Amino acid sequence: MRLPRWLLRHRVTVEPYAGESAYGKTYGPPIPDVRALVDARIRVVRNREGREVTSTATVYAEPDLAAQCPPESRITLPDGRVTTVIAVAPHTAPGLGLPESTEVACE
Numbered sequence: 001m002r003l004p005r006w007l008l009r010h011r012v013t014v015e016p017y018a019g020e021s022a023y024g025k026t027y028g029p030p031i032p033d034v035r036a037l038v039d040a041r042i043r044v045v046r047n048r049e050g051r052e053v054t055s056t057a058t059v060y061a062e063p064d065l066a067a068q069c070p071p072e073s074r075i076t077l078p079d080g081r082v083t084t085v086i087a088v089a090p091h092t093a094p095g096l097g098l099p100e101s102t103e104v105a106c107e
Helices: none
Strands: 010-015 017-021 023-026 031-039 042-044 052-055 057-061 073-076 082-091 100-106
Touching: 042 082
Parallel strands: none
Antiparallel strands: 010 031, 010 073, 017 023, 031 057, 042 052, 057 100, 073 082, 082 100
């Protein structure tokens, strides 16, 4: 069971992190118009190195976003602000009938 689409009121653009080059970070082609729910609340989260960092927005989206949005990706929020992904957490509960989603913590 997926997160109900009627909850996903916002649209974001995701630029998947592709790695480093001689000129800095590189990104894959943008994925426009991703349905999401954006929570613009400041909170403390752990990055992939385990350090505590400040997140200024959390994006909730459909479960397939987890594979398309690794940490260090860029997300353009509905207000036009471009932010970097800190951590991605897929939420699944096979067999329990609970909605599946992806939680993305952003700088």
